[in-house]
Amino acid sequence: MTEPAKFKIVLGDSNSLKLTLPSGIPKSIEEFKFEIRKQCGVTGDFRLQYLDTDFDDFLNLTSTVDLQDKGTVKVVAHSAYDVCSLSSADTDIRSSTSSPSPSCLSVSPTTSDVASASTSELSSSTKLRSETWPTNFLIPKFPYEVDLELQKAHEEFLKDGTSLNIDTKPKLKSEILKSLAAEVVKYKVYPRIEEYEEIAKALITKHPCLQEKGSVGGFYGWKISLQWKMANYRRTLRAAGCSEVKINSLKHKHGENTSPNQVKKPKKAEVNFYPDYPAGENKQSLEEERLALLSEVQKRDNHQIIKHKMEKTFVYRRHEVIEEMPFIVDFKSRWPALFCEHEIAAEFTRITTVPLIQTFMSKLDGYTSKLASIYQRKGGIAGRKIWKLMATIDENDTISTRRACILRALSVYLNEDYENLMKEYADTDFENAERDMANTVIGLYIIRPEDAEACDPPSDVGLIVEGVKVLQNIGDVTKACALLLGVIYSLNLSYPSDLKYTFEFFQKVLLGLDAQKLSHKIQVLKNKLVG
Structure with missing residues (x-):
């Protein structure tokens, strides 16, 4: 009990x-x-x-x-x-x-x-979403007249099982769909097919009188109708000036070298993918804030001022990343304050609402013993590689070593090469290391003394994007992995194709973002973890 x-x-x-x-x-x-x-x-x-x-x-x-x-x-x-x-x-x-x-x-x-x-903080907070898509979608309260009709239909349903013929009441159906669409956009404006289905199921569960006797599951018609309603509702939002929809209009795309059908929308469960400007702010006013921020970066002991200005310019920075897709060299020179540990973590939280480092570390620690047990049962060449990696823990059983070994072994378990993610160099081989890092698209580097053992702490850990060192002296491999995910979200980058399952595990299992939609390989692993 x-x-x-x-x-x-x-x-x-x-x-x-x-x-x-x-x-x-x-x-x-x-x-x-x-x-x-x-x-x-x-x-x-x-x-x-x-x-x-x-x-x-x-x-x-x-x-x-x-x-x-x-x-x-x-x-x-x-x-x-x-x-x-x-x-x-x-x-x-x-x-x-x-x-x-x-x-x-x-x-x-x-x-x-x-x-x-301050007024600016209030304006900023009301423009950003603060929740991810709910595990169980709650049907909103409908207008009073709609509730009256549904209550009457529910009484008929309880009396003789007769469902309401919604097609004979187009106005009622339209009001229901409009309320659902208004609730959906609190979380996202481009739901997935599975999410439309989830909403339709929730609707007939709460209001059984709306079941469709002739459709699959009793809700298929509602699912299709809601998809059409959301498409119409997006046009309404675009006319109202919603940035997240407006960016995909043909007028906005005019002159761009892109396909009209290429939609810029969240792909990694971003809650604030392309938010609106705060009330009273525009591109020009926030550009002035960016220039002021450049001056503040040169000063000492003004972390709170920088933090405030980074929060205030988030929308401007996000628009620049999504619209212009700048090179990392140019973006880093424009926004140097972003490229430090706490600001990357803060940017990730602004985009997803999830605390990056705390969540990543705590979930990894929670799964560590189960992952170690799963690794032990892995056979073949991958099993031998994992055994060799995990043996490092016996030599130096610190929490940082244990976490790093678990992450390296994770990539091997998923049939991916962890060396594509973590590139190790000796501090004496400076020229070759610099040359190799300059050719690295995305990953983290680990510098060790020439005579150091695998279990010894590194002398430097950093992140590389497009051959540029974006973060240095992180000191911990596991934190570097979390921050690399933060950089990917902050710059709206795609996951490396040769590490897609490793990053999917980071995102969906450790951080719980878009956790309802897993690839078969990650779903099998998660079943073992929670079983």
Whole structure:
């Protein structure tokens, strides 16, 4: 029998509630958020942060694996700094936006609220998405008149099993599809076929009266209708000036050496692939911020200023990467502040909402023992290579060595060559190393003393893109792998074809991005990991 789980839910300053889940820790974040809405009276869009015991700080909740019984979870509003909530025991309703949300009451912000968040930060935060595609898509609340018709149809369905003939009610169908489309664009404007199917299934599950007796699964017609509705809805968004759709218009592409059918859209689960400019900002104003940023990089001890300006210019930088696809040499000279460890990690989080280093390391550590066990059962030439790589752990069983060995062996297990990812050089062979790195398209380099053993720590670890050293002195091979993924996302690069399964494992298994769609090889490995 599952033990009940209890949580402290922090809704704002001096406003927290106790949440009890009789069935234990939920399997998905969406289920957890549903219970918070239900038991705590929270309305509107929000994300969750959990109190991490390692760092003694709140971190973004990306998986319910991070939840612990009697843990503390903070509710963070998407478009406000405090969540609008209403409970029978306590009414503490706040909003940091200038206009009240229709779904909740609001009061004017205090002076301290305004001082803690500048207008530009508010504008920037409301333009970016803060959630990945949900594990279980929640059907939104429809307009009042639609709900009335569905309630009546549901009563008929319960009485004699008669489904609503939606084709006789085109206006009702249109309103349902419009509401679904508006909910979808909160996550993405170009859903995949599987996601359309997921939405259609969720629709007839919540409203059984909408099942189609003659279609596959009872939802095939809804799936096709939603695809058409989304295409029409994108035209509406383009007319409204939505950058993510506008970039793919023929007018925007005029003069480009590209096919009209080539659509620029997320391919690696980017949540903020091509966001709109913040309110009150444009290309010219953000170019001035970029020039100011170049001056700030030359100064000392001004990390907070650089961080603020990097956040403010994210959209401008993202547009430049997607539209112009610049050479790395040119882009690095324009944005030198980006090419350091913490800014690459921060850029990755802006694009995906997922903390890069913490998530990568914690998930890898969680799978380490299972991966080691799986590697032991591998036979043939690959098995012998893996055995040789893993033997390094016996010589130097530190956490950094163990992680690096696990990652090298992963590529071998997936029938890929880890040396295409990690290139090792002796510090005495400087000329050959520099020549080889200049010809490297993408990867990480490891410099070791000439007489060093494989288990000895390297003297330098860095990243190379298009023959250019983009990061140096990282010091840890595993962190370098995570940061290389961050660079790929930040520069909108494709994965190397000879390492596609290794990077797919990094992205979908370790970071949980687009984890519902796995290649057969990675799916088999994941089944072994969770089995």
